[in-house]
Amino acid sequence: xxxxxxxxxxxxxxxxxxxxxxxxxxxxxxxxxxxxxxxxxxxxxxxxxxxxxxxxxxxxxxxxxxxxxxxxxxxxxxxxxxxxxxxxxxxxxxxxxxxxxxxxxxxxxxxxxxxxxxxxxxxxxxxxxxxxxxxxxxxxxxxxxxxxxxxxxxxxxxxxxxxxxxxxxxxxxxxxxxxxxxxxxxxxxxxxxxxxxxxxxxxxxxxxxxxxxxxxxxxxxxxxxxxxxxxxxxxxxxxxxxxxxxxxxxxxxxxxxxxxxxxxxxxxxxxxxxxxxxxxxxxxxxxxxxxxxxxxxxxxxxxxxxxxxxxxxxxxxxxxxxxxxxxxxxxxxxxxxxxxxxxxxxxxxxxxxxxxxxxxxxxxxxxxxxxxxxxxxxxxxxxxxxxxxxxxxxxxxxxxxxxxxxxxxxxxxxxxxxxxxxxxxxxxxxxxxxxxxxxxxxxxxxxxxxxxxxxxxxxxxxxxxxxxxxxxxxxxxxxxxx
Ligand code: FES
Numbered sequence: 449x450x451x452x453x454x455x456x457x458x459x460x461x462x463x464x465x466x467x468x469x470x471x472x473x474x475x476x477x478x479x480x481x482x483x484x485x486x487x488x489x490x491x492x493x494x495x496x497x498x499x500x501x502x503x504x505x506x507x508x509x510x511x512x513x514x515x516x517x518x519x520x521x522x523x524x525x526x527x528x529x530x531x532x533x534x535x536x537x538x539x540x541x542x543x544x545x546x547x548x549x550x551x552x553x554x555x556x557x558x559x560x561x562x563x564x565x566x567x568x569x570x571x572x573x574x575x576x577x578x579x580x581x582x583x584x585x586x587x588x589x590x591x592x593x594x595x596x597x598x599x600x601x602x603x604x605x606x607x608x609x610x611x612x613x614x615x616x617x618x619x620x621x622x623x624x625x626x627x628x629x630x631x632x633x634x635x636x637x638x639x640x641x642x643x644x645x646x647x648x649x650x651x652x653x654x655x656x657x658x659x660x661x662x663x664x665x666x667x668x669x670x671x672x673x674x675x676x677x678x679x680x681x682x683x684x685x686x687x688x689x690x691x692x693x694x695x696x697x698x699x700x701x702x703x704x705x706x707x708x709x710x711x712x713x714x715x716x717x718x719x720x721x722x723x724x725x726x727x728x729x730x731x732x733x734x735x736x737x738x739x740x741x742x743x744x745x746x747x748x749x750x751x752x753x754x755x756x757x758x759x760x761x762x763x764x765x766x767x768x769x770x771x772x773x774x775x776x777x778x779x780x781x782x783x784x785x786x787x788x789x790x791x792x793x794x795x796x797x798x799x800x801x802x803x804x805x806x807x808x809x810x811x812x813x814x815x816x817x818x819x820x821x822x823x824x825x826x827x828x829x830x831x832x833x834x835x836x837x838x839x840x841x842x843x844x845x846x847x848x849x850x851x852x853x854x855x856x857x858x859x860x861x862x863x864x865x866x867x868x869x870x871x872x873x874x875x876x877x878x879x880x881x882x883x884x885x886x887x888x889x890x891x892x893x894x895x896x897x898x899x900x901x902x903x904x905x906x907x908x909x910x911x912x913x914x915x916x917x918x919x920x921x922x923x924x925x926x927x928x929x930x
Pocket of ligand 1: 466495
């Protein structure tokens with residue numbers, strides 16, 4: 449007997465077998481009237497619910513998703529719902545960045561004897577979804593491609609790194625080289641305005657090492673492939689956080705890695721640099737000064753001021769220094785207190801939910817699904833078994849639709865929850881320049897706000913928030929179902 453009048457909406461309920469499913473059953477046996485919009489999927493435990501189940505349902509036409517498990521401390525498997533609580537709360541804060549109203553998703557706890565509570569929960573939630581109406585579909589939104597320019601302020605001086613004692617660094621590397629298989633750094637690429645990774649095995653290789661705002665790659669991405677071998681790496685601040693995260697996840701061993709660190713003064717957004725340079729046949733000169741770089745290509749000068757052309761991640765970066773290092777060269781950089789929202793995220797913050805959905809529709813239409821974002825990510829380490837390509841489990845099709853592409857980006861972002869160091873390699877590697885780092889930045893912001901300002905890549909011994917729990921969470925509270 450429907451409690452709510454009118455057309456049914458599509459609401460998916462993930463219910464733990466041991467409590468909430470029993471609670472729904474108790475409500476049914478007691479003939480407690482309930483809305484008929486809910487389609488229940490029974491799961492062994494709320495801890496079994498991957499947040500991606502919820503995103504997939506919402507992207508594929510569900511108007512609302514309700515998750516219900518055993519009350520905290522009552523989980524049949526002791527702690528499944530404690531882990532679920534953290535994941536689901538992070539997801540709730542993540543959904544709006546996709547343009548999905550977080551009111552369309554809720555989670556709660558109902559025990560097998562609480563038929564009445566179940567009736568209340570499902571009625572209140574269904575009522576809420578009816579008030580919101582049918583969920584907007586990604587495919588129905590008008591693609592939004594126009595991007596507003598965001599104000600750029602930085603927490604530290606951005607520069608070209610030309611005062612760094614590169615010679616001292618080279619000497620330090622040469623001194624350690626005999627005991628290492630190789631040292632990873634950067635060398636000039638096909639011209640003076642581009643760099644590529646450098647694998648130094650001889651002193652002659654070390655002489656090719658360069659330092660400056662064109663050193664955009666994160667060399668930590670190569671470290672797992674050297675596992676078990678002695679390897680050195682030259683890092684910027686953000687690169688060192690990736691090294692710490694790899695150590696934390698036991699993907700490399702500290703005793704095998706020698707870290708050479710320099711203070712970073714920011715790196716250039718190569719997508720914008722390349723756009724400004726346009727087509728050219730030769731670089732005549734690259735001149736550095738305090739504020740930026742002047743590149744002369746085919747006789748024409750192009751000015752790249754660091755305050756205008758740095759990567760988005762550099763403006764909010766408060767860690768120009770390596771978090772862990774064996775050899776440090778150069779003077780510490782002063783960082784102003786406070787926080788700056790990176791421009792990619794600030795852009796999405798400035799939009800309404802509808803605009804965000806339209807924005808992702810437009811961006812995903814441009815996505816080639818080349819997986820460059822995944823392959824460049826130092827923390828995306830299971831790419832041989834990536835769910836994006838797996839047939840078992842078959843999480844997503846190879847369909848070239850905006851929905852599947854956005855779902856892939858969501859998979860990548862959620863798999864990095866509490867692990868992403870914000871190095872921005874995903875965005876830098878994107879051949880069409882989609883600002884996908886914003887998705888990771890939103891998750892990092894949610895994780896920081898919920899879990900004592902936690903930041904990935906600072907402490908190799910830290911337990912990532914989504915791998916732990918508190919019996920009483922400081923910042924996560926049960927919602928009122930009245
Ligand atoms: Fe019900 Fe774990 S068994 S939440």
